[in-house]
Amino acid sequence: MSKEEQHDDQPSQAEWMTDLIRLVNEPGYKRWRSMVAATGGCAHPVHLAGQSTIVDAGTGEVLHAYSTDAEPAGHLLVACGNRRASVCPACSQTYQADTFHLIRAGLTGGKGVPETVSAHPRAFVTLTAPSFGPVHSHRDGRPCRPRKHGRLCEHGRQVGCHLRHEPDDERLGQPICPDCYDYPGAVLWQAHAGALWHRFTLAIRQELANQTQMTRRAFAQHVKVSFAKVAEYQRRGLIHFHAIIRLDGPAGACEPPPDWADHHLLVQAIPPAVRQVTVTTPPSDLGRWDLTWGDQLDIRPILLDPSADGLSERAVASYIAKYATKGAEASGTIDHRLSCRACAGRGRLSLMAACGHCHGTGLKPGLSLDALPVTDHARRMIRTCWDLGARPEFKALRLRPWAHMLGFRGHFSSKSRAYSVNLTDLRNARAAHRAAEARERHGLPALGDATTLVLGHWRFAGIGYTPGEAIMAEHIRQRVQTARHIQAEREDG
Known part of the structure; x- marks a missing residue:
């Protein structure tokens, strides 16, 4: 399976095992593991190809050179950086x-x-x-929405609910009457x-x-x-x-x-x-x-x-x-868009997942909104986004591209700017710390030293894993997570 392509069909267990055996027997397996560990076990790492050179600004002498040619598959793995736990x-x-x-x-x-x-x-x-509109709710052992028995809405449904819903009840959040909502x-x-x-x-x-x-x-x-x-x-x-x-x-x-x-x-x-x-x-x-x-x-x-x-x-x-x-x-609902930029650019923005460019839709070509793994309430919210998004008065709201987020x-x-430090500063500080560690490891001048220049050329080469790599990456993520928890407990203690 290519890293650059994502298929809707899930690989079989035999394919997983075959690919896993291939992975662990490759000469660059240890280096691949170290790169995955460096990303924290990222689920969808970005593959980069290229080189970076550190040279003396005065003499032009090459102090350090790195190229992905020596890496497994010729790529460097970089964490995707996605904030959503459901994605990575x-x-x-x-x-x-x-x-x-x-x-x-x-x-x-x-x-x-x-x-x-x-x-x-x-x-x-x-x-x-x-x-x-009223929805089913968890009320700590009390009835959901007690109303007089036999009282019906205009659609012939009970206006109340006398059940005591558990916290994991699938009906929670669903409308009492979807047509009244x-x-x-x-x-x-x-x-x-x-x-x-x-x-x-x-x-x-x-x-x-x-x-x-x-x-x-x-x-x-x-x-x-x-x-x-x-x-x-x-x-x-x-x-x-x-x-x-x-x-x-x-x-x-x-x-x-x-x-x-x-x-x-x-x-x-x-x-x-x-x-x-x-x-x-x-x-x-x-x-x-x-x-x-x-x-x-x-x-x-x-x-x-x-x-x-x-x-x-x-x-x-x-x-x-x-x-x-x-x-x-x-x-x-789902955590990904229902169509992609390639579709939208050709005027094919639709609820159908028939495009090979769409990443991770979870739908096979030709399946519609009814096949999405969502609740009935979320499906109606998505459909409403789609219908309202077709109206010119709501065009500026961009409801169709954000239908999977139910319009938000x-x-x-x-x-606000004055509240505290921002995420960019935190990320830059972490990147600078890692770069300083790498320079110290190779005996290079400190980061920011005016006597050196960094020259680099990088290109995107793909994203994700093969089936066997995905299994091993998840194992690495769990080990990294356990190590971090132990370290945090030691620091708190």
Whole structure:
């Protein structure tokens, strides 16, 4: 099987074993294992071909040369970097760890943020979606939706549910009556969730200014509002946002806010800011929706002493980092697009997975939406995205390319600039550390030394593994994960 091509047909056990035997008996097997281990056991590594040369800037002498010609198959393996655990467990763990440090730095300091930031007023806020129809819910042993027996909706279905659903019940999140459920409204809310969040960040600044009887401009001269947030899919297929909101001085995290800008002011300003946010959908013969946040709003202060009816800094950072690696698959849908750029470029964007360019669709050519391994509710959300996406008034929402995400196309995690260090800085620091280790191993000048130049030429040569390589890579990932857990336990101890 070629690394450059992905086939929908799964290889048989005999093919796996044959390929695995071939792999372990190849001369470059040990080197291949070391490259996979260096990626952490990445599930879909990128294959690069090329060379890199370090030369003396003054004399032109070659100090070190590397070429992939000597590597197994002539390729260097590089981690894919995908954040989603359903796509690549190894890379998602790295992303989760980076997100944890990013969030925690804005709570306790570190990574260039002063430790005094932990004394700033902070709150952990959860913003939810409104109801578009009753769905089955888990209520800690209580009936799902108790209603009078025999009461039917206009479609002839029971309007309630007297069952006591277990947490793993497949019916959780599914509508009581799919025909009563407002699918267009749900999809359009999902598509505008990013705009709702943006307007909330503006509204909270305005509300804080109102409560201190200042103009927004005057308030900004005394207090800066910083935030970090992550999106989480609920069982019903709609997202809600978990956010950290922090009050700083005008210079950001390095400066405390005035004494009057305290936890009480922050917590009091959030509810009215949430209530005043509205986004109206474009005009359509289907109607117009005034989209708002849901009634469920959770606000909890983040305190140095979590026993005082608050949350600990580490708990909040861990909670947000956990959801940074999850996607829409938690709500019963799929984690990949239903078509590819090659299809779209030729005007063939469709629900049919008949294109050889589409990667990892899980569908054989000619199978339609009905064959997708999704829940009935997710299937109707996807179909609604597809139908609304064909309307010119909703073209800007790009509902078809984001149908697999049930209409949501925003960032799963984001932060304001002043909150803390960003992911790029963390990744650059990790890359610099690895490069410095490599230079020290080869006896080369330190990274950044002006006496050397790095010359390189690289090209993309493929992605992924053969069946036998995939089995061995998963084994390597598990061993790397175990080693990391042991190391983390030692450091905590």
